[in-house]
Amino acid sequence: MIDLTTKYLGLTLKNPLVVSASPLSEDVGNIRRMEDAGASAVVLPSLFEEQIHVESNTLDRFLWQGTDSFAESLSYIPNMAGYKLGPDGYLEHIRRAKQAVKIPIIGSLNGVSTGGWVGYAKKIEEAGADALELNIYFIPTNAEMSGERVEQMYVDLVSQVKSSIRIPVAVKIGAYFSSLPNMARRLDQAGAAALVLFNRFYQPDFDLENLEVVPNLILSTPHELLLRLNWVAVLYGKIQADLAITGGVHTGLDVLKSMMAGARVAMMTSALLRHGIGHLATMHTELLKWMEEHEYESIHQMQGSMSQRAVADPSAFQRANYVKVLSSYALKAGAA
Numbered sequence: 001m002i003d004l005t006t007k008y009l010g011l012t013l014k015n016p017l018v019v020s021a022s023p024l025s026e027d028v029g030n031i032r033r034m035e036d037a038g039a040s041a042v043v044l045p046s047l048f049e050e051q052i053h054v055e056s057n058t059l060d061r062f063l064w065q066g067t068d069s070f071a072e073s074l075s076y077i078p079n080m081a082g083y084k085l086g087p088d089g090y091l092e093h094i095r096r097a098k099q100a101v102k103i104p105i106i107g108s109l110n111g112v113s114t115g116g117w118v119g120y121a122k123k124i125e126e127a128g129a130d131a132l133e134l135n136i137y138f139i140p141t142n143a144e145m146s147g148e149r150v151e152q153m154y155v156d157l158v159s160q161v162k163s164s165i166r167i168p169v170a171v172k173i174g175a176y177f178s179s180l181p182n183m184a185r186r187l188d189q190a191g192a193a194a195l196v197l198f199n200r201f202y203q204p205d206f207d208l209e210n211l212e213v214v215p216n217l218i219l220s221t222p223h224e225l226l227l228r229l230n231w232v233a234v235l236y237g238k239i240q241a242d243l244a245i246t247g248g249v250h251t252g253l254d255v256l257k258s259m260m261a262g263a264r265v266a267m268m269t270s271a272l273l274r275h276g277i278g279h280l281a282t283m284h285t286e287l288l289k290w291m292e293e294h295e296y297e298s299i300h301q302m303q304g305s306m307s308q309r310a311v312a313d314p315s316a317f318q319r320a321n322y323v324k325v326l327s328s329y330a331l332k333a334g335a336a
Contacts, residue, residue: 002291003298006040008242008264009131009168009193011104013040015287016255016299017280020246020267021045021108021135026093028100030277037280041104043267044097046135047090047120049111087120094127104130106170109161112138112153118160125165133170134161137199147178154183155190162191170244172196175227184235194242195235196267197228219270224248229261234314236262236307250274252286259299260306 004015019025019034021043031042090107097105107129109121124132136157140150154173162169171192177183184195205216225248232243245258246267258266271279296302308314 002288002296003300004287006259006264006299006303008041008244009106009170011041011130011168013104013265015040015284016259016263016265017283017287018244018265018267019043019272019280020269021133022269022273024269024272024277025097028093028096031097031105032100033277034280035101035103037277038284039103039280041106041130041265042097042101043106043108043133044090044094044129046108046110047087047124049109091123091127094124094129098128106131106133108133108135110135110137112136112157118157118164121161121165121169125167129167131168131170131193132161132165133172133196134158135172135199137174137201139201151177151183151186155186158187158190158192168193170194170196170242172199172246174199174201175231180231181235181238184239184241188239188241192241194244194264195239196244196246197231198247200224200247219273220247220250221270222248222250222254225250225254225257229257232258232261232263233307236304237309252283252290255283255287256290256302257306259302260304262304262307262309264303 006013006016008016008018015038017039019039019042023045024030025034025042025044034042094105094107105128107124107127109124109132111134121132134157136154138150138153154171158169158171169192171187171194173183173187173195175198187195200220202218203216204213206212207214225245228245228247232245235243242264243262244265244267245261245263246269249255249258249266249268250271255266268283271283275282290296
């Protein structure tokens, strides 16, 4: 009997298939279907810091100040009140989801400040969430803000949230740090029980006819998995926090690669948006079939087996691989 169980955030999960934060999980019926199709845990859609601030009207005043100069700039500003799950509704959604399924339910907060919204972490815990994912989505645009200050902001945020709750905290970050291993270690030391690699930063497009800024949501592709595999393989064994991969996970084979790099779980949304929630069952079958054919007895057996833990100098390894990739292309071009 193949053992698919894995440990993540101190939780024993029946397999490494976790549904990442998305609008799909706004519906409790969908969460039930995810469990039935094989999901071992579900991360609820993020509650945005802006949604909490909207209730006190502070964000509204802040965002609209100074936009009169260019009417086109108003289209940058979303109507946060239009989001389906407000702060109170979000807490109720956690309660209903916990009653509906047996798999762990992970809450998600999306923000960047250490203000009063951190108090919602405690409310999410009280509502019954098994863990909390901090989805830190911040793009510095102020030229006076140093990289050191940005990194300290992340660390302070994690530290404050962790000190306010008892449930484990995962931190979802982007890849754009000057030294990702150092940043990972600092977040680990600040109390993060897991790092989720990586957040996807969305760039808006311009509608030239209507002079508006329009959202441009592009689902992930399997190619995006490579960046995640690389960094999980580098970080594996170097920090205490669990590692999770999100972005580019579309098949059971992608899950296997994630495990071998050193991840505890592989998270997915784009694959389910493309193929439906039932695609989880397909991935589960692919996972079992490959493991059976290659005589693997457990997920634990393969975790970290293709990481860079045994590489004395990962930087030299990266350089060597870079040269190898370019050389292989030159050889192919010459043969053609």
